[in-house]
Amino acid sequence: MTTDVATIQVHQELDVRGLNCPMPLVKARQAILKLDVGQVLKVISTDRGSVKDFQGWAKAANNVALLAQSEEAAPDGKTLYLHYVQRTK
Amino acid sequence: MSIALPAADVVASQASGRSEIFVHELYAALQQPSNLLLLDVRNEDEFQMWRIETRHTPETLHLPYFFFLEEEEKAIAQVRARATNGRPIVVVCAKGGASDYVAERLREAGLSAINLAGGMVEWGDFYDVRPVMEQPDYRIYQVDRVARGCVSWVFVSRGEAAIVDPLRYGERYLKLLEEQGAQLKLLLDTHAHADHISSGPDLAELTGAAYYLHPYDAIHPFDMLPARMKYAMLHDGQRFTLGALQVEVIHTPGHTLGQVNFLVTAPDGEAFCCTGDNLFIESFGRPDLGGQGERWAPVVYDTIFGVVKRRVPDHAWILPGHYASPAEANADGLYMKRLEDLWRDNRSLHFTEKERFVEFVLSHLPYMPPQYVEIKRVNIGLSNPSLDEADELELGKNICALSG
Numbered sequence: 001m002t003t004d005v006a007t008i009q010v011h012q013e014l015d016v017r018g019l020n021c022p023m024p025l026v027k028a029r030q031a032i033l034k035l036d037v038g039q040v041l042k043v044i045s046t047d048r049g050s051v052k053d054f055q056g057w058a059k060a061a062n063n064v065a066l067l068a069q070s071e072e073a074a075p076d077g078k079t080l081y082l083h084y085v086q087r088t089k
Numbered sequence: 090m091s092i093a094l095p096a097a098d099v100v101a102s103q104a105s106g107r108s109e110i111f112v113h114e115l116y117a118a119l120q121q122p123s124n125l126l127l128l129d130v131r132n133e134d135e136f137q138m139w140r141i142e143t144r145h146t147p148e149t150l151h152l153p154y155f156f157f158l159e160e161e162e163k164a165i166a167q168v169r170a171r172a173t174n175g176r177p178i179v180v181v182c183a184k185g186g187a188s189d190y191v192a193e194r195l196r197e198a199g200l201s202a203i204n205l206a207g208g209m210v211e212w213g214d215f216y217d218v219r220p221v222m223e224q225p226d227y228r229i230y231q232v233d234r235v236a237r238g239c240v241s242w243v244f245v246s247r248g249e250a251a252i253v254d255p256l257r258y259g260e261r262y263l264k265l266l267e268e269q270g271a272q273l274k275l276l277l278d279t280h281a282h283a284d285h286i287s288s289g290p291d292l293a294e295l296t297g298a299a300y301y302l303h304p305y306d307a308i309h310p311f312d313m314l315p316a317r318m319k320y321a322m323l324h325d326g327q328r329f330t331l332g333a334l335q336v337e338v339i340h341t342p343g344h345t346l347g348q349v350n351f352l353v354t355a356p357d358g359e360a361f362c363c364t365g366d367n368l369f370i371e372s373f374g375r376p377d378l379g380g381q382g383e384r385w386a387p388v389v390y391d392t393i394f395g396v397v398k399r400r401v402p403d404h405a406w407i408l409p410g411h412y413a414s415p416a417e418a419n420a421d422g423l424y425m426k427r428l429e430d431l432w433r434d435n436r437s438l439h440f441t442e443k444e445r446f447v448e449f450v451l452s453h454l455p456y457m458p459p460q461y462v463e464i465k466r467v468n469i470g471l472s473n474p475s476l477d478e479a480d481e482l483e484l485g486k487n488i489c490a491l492s493g
Contacts, residue, residue: 022154022187029158053132056132056133056153060155060156060159
């Protein structure tokens with residue numbers, strides 16, 4: 001995961017703020033299946049546990065690659081966890 | 090045999106329409122051998138770091154929950170292969186969300202699966218309280234934070250109470266003391282802990298009881314900064330009276346420079362020595378958490394084979410601050426052993442030469458979790474973490490003993 005977030009072309013965003021495990025992953029999985037191969041989904045989560053979960057998912061699934069993960073502060077001070085997932089198959 | 094018991098409990102939970110059980114129920118079920126299957130659906134690294142362990146740890150299957158998303162049928166088949174004949178399955182994850190999802194899938198597939206409510210977070214916060222001694226004149230309780238292998242000790246005598254090495258959730262002790270009708274008098278830390286957050290300073294503020302620590306441990310060993318919390322100073326030879334009990338402070342440096350043992354003598358002749366991170370049932374406290382392993386290892390030798398041997402009576406019950414495995418408990422689930430038996434059974438103590446001992450210690454130092462430096466800051470008031478940060482600092486099992 002050395003990809004610079006700024007250079008990633010995002011095709012769709014998925015906002016799962018406020019949802020806890022396992023929902024961010026359940027929804028991301030549904031969303032990625034609606035993308036074409038090669039397209040990228042950006043997931044916006046407030047669940048800290050999603051960071052490790054997306055890493056594990058990318059390893060387990062045979063149709064996705066995790067291009068990058070990053071954190072940023074939301075206006076309300078909460079941390080947002082961003083995941084950039086590409087459909088590969 | 091009691092093999093069917095806990096399984097029956099879990100099945101009964103389900104029969105009554107419950108989809109989840111609580112950590113205290115699981116803990117109770119795992120006090121005897123059982124045919125439960127634990128299904129842990131966390132990530133690989135979380136599972137490797139810590140998992141549910143008790144005196145009778147059941148068979149555990151690790152299968153991260155995203156397998157149930159990606160290849161549901163295959164994942165369920167893997168579980169089914171291990172759970173024939175209605176064998177009860179308890180599903181566990183970090184916080185109880187993903188495991189709830191998985192348990193539901195398994196139930197839909199006809200398996201007897203139930204979710205552990207709150208997951209490893211709740212398991213990590215569970216304290217087991219058991220009586221050590223209940224005499225007319227005094228009572229002693231073991232308060233054990235099971236998931237971390239941290240043990241604290243509560244002494245009650247004639248309406249007065251002392252807590253040795255109070256763990257993070259101070260209110261649990263207050264509840265116990267309320268049941269005992271006892272007033273908190275002494276909050277005693279054997280040393281400034283690196284592996285867990287002490288509730289001593291908070292409880293002192295809340296109750297007005299005095300919080301005691303040895304002043305050597307009120308200096309952060311890496312920051313070289315003095316404590317910023319209120320404490321009263323312990324010193325070698327200091328004595329306290331707690332109802333019918335006499336408490337003597339014995340300075341036992343090595344694990345930290347300010348480590349002390351509390352030798353408690355009862356009117357019936359019994360003696361109890363709270364050793365903190367000095368002596369454990371197996372092994373003893375490592376000398377390197379202050380960054381000075383080579384210098385402090387010989388100090389551990391002088392403490393154990395000098396101070397302890399000379400000043401702690403052989404018949405005294407050793408009450409340690411940690412264990413590495415639930416197997417160290419006696420048949421009653423208590424982490425206590427008479428000193429004379431410890432000399433015989435604790436193989437880390439079978440040394441007669443200081444040089445050999447130091448060699449042994451320095452070649453058996455486990456990994457030092459980086460958060461241990463920060464936890465020590467918290468414990469002497471140099472840092473004030475949020476609840477979430479505190480949870481994260483305390484994640485996993487303690488690593489305060491030597492390895493191997």
